[in-house]
Amino acid sequence: MDKFIIKGGIPLKGEVQISGAKNAAVAIIPAAVLSRDVCVLDNVPSISDVEVALEILAYMGAEIKRLGKSKIQIDSSRITDGTVPYDLARSTRGSSYFLGALLGRFGSARVPMPGGCDLGSRPIDQHIKCFEALGAKADIQHGIVDISADRLIGTQIYFDKVTVGGTINALLACVCAEGLTIIENAAKEPHIVDVANFLNSMGADIMGAGTDVIKIKGVRALHGTEYSVIPDQIEAGTFMVAAAATGGDITLKNVIPKHLEPITAKLRKIGVYVEIADDSDNIRVVGRSKYQSVDIKTSPHPGFPTDMQPQMTTLLTMAEGTSMVTESIFDTRFKYVDELRRMGADITVDSRVAVVRGVEHLTGAPVKPSDLRAGAALIIAGLAAQGTTEIEDIYHIERGYEEMEVKLRNLGADIVKRYYPDDDKLRKAL
Ligand code: EPU
Numbered sequence: 001m002d003k004f005i006i007k008g009g010i011p012l013k014g015e016v017q018i019s020g021a022k023n024a025a026v027a028i029i030p031a032a033v034l035s036r037d038v039c040v041l042d043n044v045p046s047i048s049d050v051e052v053a054l055e056i057l058a059y060m061g062a063e064i065k066r067l068g069k070s071k072i073q074i075d076s077s078r079i080t081d082g083t084v085p086y087d088l089a090r091s092t093r094g095s096s097y098f099l100g101a102l103l104g105r106f107g108s109a110r111v112p113m114p115g116g117c118d119l120g121s122r123p124i125d126q127h128i129k130c131f132e133a134l135g136a137k138a139d140i141q142h143g144i145v146d147i148s149a150d151r152l153i154g155t156q157i158y159f160d161k162v163t164v165g166g167t168i169n170a171l172l173a174c175v176c177a178e179g180l181t182i183i184e185n186a187a188k189e190p191h192i193v194d195v196a197n198f199l200n201s202m203g204a205d206i207m208g209a210g211t212d213v214i215k216i217k218g219v220r221a222l223h224g225t226e227y228s229v230i231p232d233q234i235e236a237g238t239f240m241v242a243a244a245a246t247g248g249d250i251t252l253k254n255v256i257p258k259h260l261e262p263i264t265a266k267l268r269k270i271g272v273y274v275e276i277a278d279d280s281d282n283i284r285v286v287g288r289s290k291y292q293s294v295d296i297k298t299s300p301h302p303g304f305p306t307d308m309q310p311q312m313t314t315l316l317t318m319a320e321g322t323s324m325v326t327e328s329i330f331d332t333r334f335k336y337v338d339e340l341r342r343m344g345a346d347i348t349v350d351s352r353v354a355v356v357r358g359v360e361h362l363t364g365a366p367v368k369p370s371d372l373r374a375g376a377a378l379i380i381a382g383l384a385a386q387g388t389t390e391i392e393d394i395y396h397i398e399r400g401y402e403e404m405e406v407k408l409r410n411l412g413a414d415i416v417k418r419y420y421p422d423d424d425k426l427r428k429a430l
Contacts, residue, residue, distance in 0.1 A: 004391040004405060006382035007414040008364055011287065012248030014411045018236045018255050019045040019402040020070060020229035024191035026094030027168045028198045028229060029053040032074040033062070033101040034175065035202050037224030042071045044229055045402045048395070052092045056084050082109040086143070090115040092399075096124060096165055099145060100172030103136060108148035113140070117371035117396075120331025126166035130157045134177055154179030154218050162187050162300040167214070168195050175204040177218040186214045189301040190259045194230045201225040231255050231281075234307045235401060237263040238376045240285045241311045242408070244272040245318065245384040247287040250411055255283055262304045266312060270294045270319055293321035293358060298328050310336050310377035316356045317345035318384060325354040336374035339367040343381050343389070364389040372400045379404065383413055 020043035030053060032039040044050060046069065054064050054072070060083070063075040082102035089095035093116025102109035116122065124145070128138045133156075136149035154177045157170055167187040172195075174181040186192070188210050196209030202222035208214040236255045243250040244267060257264070257276045260283065264274050270293070273286040293316060298306040306329040316323040317340060327333045334349045341347065342365040346357040364387030369375035375397035382389030391397075394417070397404055405415045 001392065001420050002394050003418055003420060004379065004382070004394050004397075005416050005418055006364070006379065006389045006391070008362075008382055008385035008387060008389060010383070010412055010414055011246045012243050012250050012383070012408070012411040012413060015251045015253055016239050016407050016411055017253045018231045018239070019043070021045070021191055021194065021232040022047055022049055022234070022400045023164070023189070024194040024229050025050050026053050026092065027097050027191065027195045028227070029057065029074070030094070030097035030101040031172055031195060031198060033057070033076045033079060033098070034104050034172065034199070035222040035224050036077045038073055038075045039202070039224050040067065040071065040073050040226040042226070042228040043231070044070050044072055045232065046070065047398065047400055047402050049092050049094055049399045052088055053094055056088050056095060056098060059085055059088065082106045084111045086112045089113075092116055093122070093165065096127060097168060097172060099127060099131070099147060100169035103131060103147055103149065103173045104152070104176050107150070107152070110144055110146050112144050117373075119333050119371065124165070126159050126161060126163045127169045130159075130166060130170040130183075131173055133157050134173055134181070136173075152177035154181040154216070156182045157184065159183070159185040164189050164192065167192055171195060171199060171206065171214070171216065174216050174218065175199050175206070176221065179218055181216045181218070183214040183216070184212065186212050187300055188212060190230055190233055190256070198225070198227050201227050230259075233259040234305065234373070236260055236283070237305070237308045238311050238380070238401070239407075240264075240267060240272075240274070240283070241308070241315050242380050242383055243285040244287040244291070245315050245380050247289050248411070249284070249286045251282055251284045253282055255281055257281075257283055262302055263308055266294060266296060266304060270315070291315070291319035293319045293323040293356070295324045295326075297326040300329070306330060306333060307373050309333060310373045311380055313337075313347070313354060313356060314340060314377040314380045317347065317359060317362065317381075319358045321358055323356040323358075325356060327352045327354075335370040336377050339369070339374070339378055340381055342367055343385055345381075361386055363387050366390045366392070368392045369396045372396050376401065379408070379415075383408070383415070
């Protein structure tokens, strides 16, 4: 089993290159199925969730070529069947995008219910509702979602809840439907806009992505394209918080500052210095030794992102005073709090609200993340803590962060990845 071993207390210094956005890439890769031509994607992050999406494509008969570290070519022309294998689908949330993409291309799809981080209940009722509104029939049996339609016909879709996955699946299913589709109460995250831009670069006719009403005029077919994925807003935010937590001074390269505004605003409020030059794709973050408490409530974009909640809560454990953190998107996104308590944090959680009372410092401990962003939070805690932190189950982190430990080492952190074969033996024996 792999672990990260971190010796904390070193301020991060230097420059870090931010990779392509996970949540855009895991949607754009399935979206490539909609074209029978070749698609070339650049700025694709090397993370395990992307590997799973590519494996699913390859299983279905697509030809994938690596043109460089972050550049891939996808030829989906030979895919004839819309069935996704169970084990691959179960390991990520992004596998649900094969529903919309395969339905859009073949008029049918068989995709196991998706997996992904365990953050509480994650239904797909809104996805199904939009497929049905477009004229498809859906059936869930033995863990598999089976959808089919004789014709997909443009319609009005109103989401009862703002949903990133539902909005993307609606786009994928309706780009080639007959006539006009209007999606209301759509999600507005940067990766929604990126998926729409990708589809438009293939010949789709989508207007309004990034607002809560998106209009799509169906087109007959989509052609191939070359497209570069946007930088990862959450990876950037994670490095910003890591710099703040260690009292460091780092410059993030390849970011879109606009996407980071909700994070930048909260960091500035607690006392972090954030410098953004006009028309620049760099951000400089300078930490301090003391911060003030702040209240945070997660909400859909442009609100404070739920995917930054664990990292920001970790920083607040070291701020003066009491902060209230309210999680309004997912039922159980405070599981990492028990691990932070091992490190000396003073946090109480009541349902979706965490009360964080600042402590002087955290201390290193053996800890275990329950999901991807919990893992990011524990890395930040380990970097800031006095002493050594051992983080187990780092496969959670590798799902969404490209070479995290290498990037941190380049910023001066003392972090190594170690393989412990004895842990594997022990697990088998239990
Ligand atoms: N929801 C429903 N019904 C649905 C769909 C969603 O009730 O049909 C609920 C969910 O249970 C949740 C809320 O609506 O309470 C929002 O869920 P959403 O659909 O927006 O989330 P998602 O598409 O499952 C994506 C990201 C998550 C990120 C959320 C929110 C991907 C692959 N995943 O999930 O990313 O937290 O949007 O921004 O894009 C992560 O990267 O760590 C991560 C968990």
